[in-house]
Structures are given as structure tokens and as C-alpha cells.
Amino acid sequence: MRIDLLSRNPQVTPEQMLEGFQPTARFGKVSFENYLPNADFPSQALARDTLREFTQNPPQPVKRLFRKPRPVEGVGYYLDGGFGVGKTHLLAAAWHAFQGKKVFLSYQELLYTIGMLGMHKAIAAFHGYELLCIDEFELDDPGNTHMTSTFLGQLMPMGTHVITTSNTQPEHLGQGRFNAEDFKRQIQAIAERFTVLSIDGPDYRQRGAGLGKPFKKSELALLEKQAGSFVRVTASELNLHLTRVHPARFSRMLDGIDAVILDDLVCMTDQNIALRFVHFIDKVYDLNLKFAASGEALDQLFPSTYRYGAYAKKYSRCLSRLTEMLALSARRLEQPETVR
Ligand SMILES: Nc1ncnc2c1ncn2[C@@H]1O[C@H](COP(=O)(O)OP(=O)(O)OP(=O)(O)O)[C@@H](O)[C@H]1O
Ligand SMILES: [Mg+2]
Known part of the structure; x- marks a missing residue:
């Protein structure tokens, strides 16, 4: 049946957006087990093992007698590598393996949601999640940089863990797209939240x-x-x-x-x-x-x-x-x- 794409322009509410944030069909069944690291590129097995270990033993809030548990700072992993090396596969595998409230979305979708809800409400909406998996992280302009820095700066100290993928090394974020020099401090602060796991290898x-x-x-x-x-x-x-x-x-x-x-x-x-x-x-x-x-x-x-x-x-x-x-x-x- 032929569908008329040109007449489709769906409106999506923030609630619908949040509900839909999970791995898409391609990554619906991926796991650490069906990720086959290339033996010529040890960074692949290393990234897989690090993420698997994290999902099995994520840092937990500290329990306290008669008081609310004290949150520990969320951990961040930044999967950096060329295209087709399996970053999204590993990101989705981590999402599937993690036990707890979790969300999987693209960086573009994250920015859109923050834009739609406003920063304050967006932080409140994402606060309940223990793990945020953000695919295709990149900083295109000063506005995004500021938004991202505020968002992560509010959420991660309260205990939200973040894993993200990118084709750009954190220190090169924004380069060539806007005057990244002027935002060096903010970009640096974003980068410091993450442990970088570089993945080498050919396009799978x-x-x-x-x-x-x-x-x-x-x-x-x-x-x-x-x-x-x-x-x-x-x-x-x-x-x-x-x-x-x-x-x-x-x-x-x-x-x-x-x-x-x-x-x-x-x-x-x-x-x-x-x-x-x-x-x-x-x-x-x-x-x-x-x-x-x-x-x-x-x-x-x-x-x-x-x-x-x-x-x-x-x-x-x-x-x-x-x-x-x-x-x-x-x-x-x-x-x-x-x-x-
Ligand atoms: N080591 C691997 N073992 C099994 N499947 C893999 C492996 N690496 C990649 N794939 C598969 O190859 C395809 C491409 O991988 P993926 O989309 O995760 O790459 P990527 O690094 O995120 O690329 P991009 O930069 O284009 O987003 C996917 O279908 C993924 O499941
Ligand atoms: Mg990808």
C-alpha cells in the first residue's frame, strides 16, 4: 500500500516523546553478547567490558539511617569512534542490560525535548531516570553548548548516569561549526564529565x-x-x-x-x-x-x-x-x- 508521506506532519507532545525514547527496531535486540569485537582492535573488547561492568555494578546512592539516600555523582562514558564501528550497538546493549529507569534517545531528540519543555521542566522530567543513553552527541552551536552544559550540570550530580556516542573527540566538539574557542570552558566542563572510550576499527x-x-x-x-x-x-x-x-x-x-x-x-x-x-x-x-x-x-x-x-x-x-x-x-x- 502506498502511503502519502508528503501529507504527514505529525505533532508530538512532550509526554509522547518521553514514552517513545527507547532503542529503535535496528537496536531492539542487540546485546553485549552479540557484539563481536574485532581482535585487531582491542579498544572494542575494552569498551564492551567496561560498559558491561558498569551496567552490572552501577554506583548506587548511599543508604542512610532514617534519611533519604545520598545521591552519588552520576558516571559518564563517551564512546568515541569513526562511523560503523558499533558505538550505537554498544550503547543500546548497555541500555538493555541496565536494570533501572532508563531512557535512550538521540542528542537531537534531547535538544528538541529541552526546547519544548524549557530547561527547568526538562530537568524535572529526566531527573527520575537513572541512566540516559544519548546517541550521536555533538555541539553545533553556542546555544546547544550552553543548554547541554546546564542540563548535564544539573542532572549528573544528582546521580543520573550518562552514556553517549559521538564521531568527535570531546576536546574537538564544536570545532569548525562555531567559534568553539569562546566556549572552551563550557566544552571542557562537558568533556570532564565523561570517561572517553575510544573505539577503533573499520566500518562494520x-x-x-x-x-x-x-x-x-x-x-x-x-x-x-x-x-x-x-x-x-x-x-x-x-x-x-x-x-x-x-x-x-x-x-x-x-x-x-x-x-x-x-x-x-x-x-x-x-x-x-x-x-x-x-x-x-x-x-x-x-x-x-x-x-x-x-x-x-x-x-x-x-x-x-x-x-x-x-x-x-x-x-x-x-x-x-x-x-x-x-x-x-x-x-x-x-x-x-x-x-x-
Ligand atoms: N562488533 C560488532 N559485532 C556485531 N555487530 C556489529 C559490530 N559492530 C557493528 N555492528 C553492527 O553493525 C551496524 C553498525 O553499527 P553501529 O550502528 O552500532 O555503528 P556506529 O559506530 O554507531 O556508527 P555511526 O557512527 O554510523 O552511528 C549495526 O547493525 C551493528 O549492530
Ligand atoms: Mg551510531
Whole structure:
């Protein structure tokens, strides 16, 4: 069944947002056990073991006779590494293993929630959680930096533990995006809350292959027939629509959709549009939806000034995810009955 994505612009209340904050379908069943560390990169096993140990023995509030337990400062872990090395897998594994009140969300979703509730209410709303898992941490501008510093500065001393993933080392946060020098103290204070676990290794998704290839229209028609509920729009129509929907609502916008099929990928020459598209692909990937597209080759999708500029990592990650999803669709075309 074809779904009209362009007429969807869901409104999400703060309560609905909070309820929905848990690992998406792709990471619904991941664990420390099904994380297979690469023996050539010992940092992988080290990160897994450190997080497993933490989830089994997290610091607890100190019990006191006739008084409320005294909170201990929450611990912070910062999983830093290139794209596709398994950071989100480990983050979600920690979330699944942790016994206690916990929340899993992207940094983008966190900022959106703080923006919607206001800082005071956001701190109150998250205060009840013992563990916050924040995927894809990064500081894009001074406002975010200030917000993040206040938020963590209020919550962590009261005992909330935070694990986060990022493609950027903490000391390089914000670099190239805004005048990070002026916010050095705040960035430093954020970084000091975390123990960094650097994860090295190759992109698990690509395993050395090149970028994925778009499909012919005739192939898209076949994939469309295989899909359950699907959207099929041109990339330009999608991009225009995405300018009207906040990225934190993309997930809800994709509710009940099984496959996203895009016609005519073209080079995106506006950075705002390109970044929205990147966020959209992040969601399609996290939700484990089927994806296929026709049009320009992936290396033509983003101008090289973007691919090597301040947001280079976001674009590389997007191309890595697109490659994985296109490869899966290609397999579906070859062996429809064996691939979901
Ligand atoms: N060591 C591993 N063992 C098993 N599966 C893995 C491993 N590393 C990665 N994966 C799988 O590979 C895919 C990519 O991993 P993941 O999304 O966790 O990478 P990432 O480091 O978060 O990448 P990104 O920077 O793109 O967010 C996931 O499906 C994940 O489950
Ligand atoms: Mg990730």
C-alpha cells in the first residue's frame, strides 16, 4: 500500500516523546553478547567490558539511617569512534542490560525535548531516570553548548548516569561549526564529565566495499511490489517536505511505513537541505526500514565542500548507511524470499 508521506506532519507532545525514547527496531535486540569485537582492535573488547561492568555494578546512592539516600555523582562514558564501528550497538546493549529507569534517545531528540519543555521542566522530567543513553552527541552551536552544559550540570550530580556516542573527540566538539574557542570552558566542563572510550576499527557495515549503487526505475517498481506499506516520492519532493517537519518528528512521520523508495536522487546544493536529508536517512536506518533509490551515484549526492567540511562525518556516516541499505535492497531483488 502506498502511503502519502508528503501529507504527514505529525505533532508530538512532550509526554509522547518521553514514552517513545527507547532503542529503535535496528537496536531492539542487540546485546553485549552479540557484539563481536574485532581482535585487531582491542579498544572494542575494552569498551564492551567496561560498559558491561558498569551496567552490572552501577554506583548506587548511599543508604542512610532514617534519611533519604545520598545521591552519588552520576558516571559518564563517551564512546568515541569513526562511523560503523558499533558505538550505537554498544550503547543500546548497555541500555538493555541496565536494570533501572532508563531512557535512550538521540542528542537531537534531547535538544528538541529541552526546547519544548524549557530547561527547568526538562530537568524535572529526566531527573527520575537513572541512566540516559544519548546517541550521536555533538555541539553545533553556542546555544546547544550552553543548554547541554546546564542540563548535564544539573542532572549528573544528582546521580543520573550518562552514556553517549559521538564521531568527535570531546576536546574537538564544536570545532569548525562555531567559534568553539569562546566556549572552551563550557566544552571542557562537558568533556570532564565523561570517561572517553575510544573505539577503533573499520566500518562494520561496508566491510571494504565501495559506495552503494542506485537502482533503475524498473528495479524500483519490483521493490515496490515486494514492500508492504511504502512511500515513493522524488528526492526533491522529499527534501522540500523535510524543511517543514522538525527532525525530531521524522520517526513519528515514518510510523507504520515499511519501505522508503526515492526517485531521482540529485546533488543537494543547500547545506540545510542536505543535513535534513542526512537526519532523515538516520531515522530510516535506525527504524530498520527498507530503502531504495534511483538517480545520481552516491558520490555525487553531496558537494565535496560539504563532504570534507565541518559536517564531513555526518555525510560520511549517511553514505555508509545508504550503502548498507541499498546493498540489502539489491539482495532482496536477487533473492526476495531470503532477505527481509
Ligand atoms: N562488533 C560488532 N559485532 C556485531 N555487530 C556489529 C559490530 N559492530 C557493528 N555492528 C553492527 O553493525 C551496524 C553498525 O553499527 P553501529 O550502528 O552500532 O555503528 P556506529 O559506530 O554507531 O556508527 P555511526 O557512527 O554510523 O552511528 C549495526 O547493525 C551493528 O549492530
Ligand atoms: Mg551510531
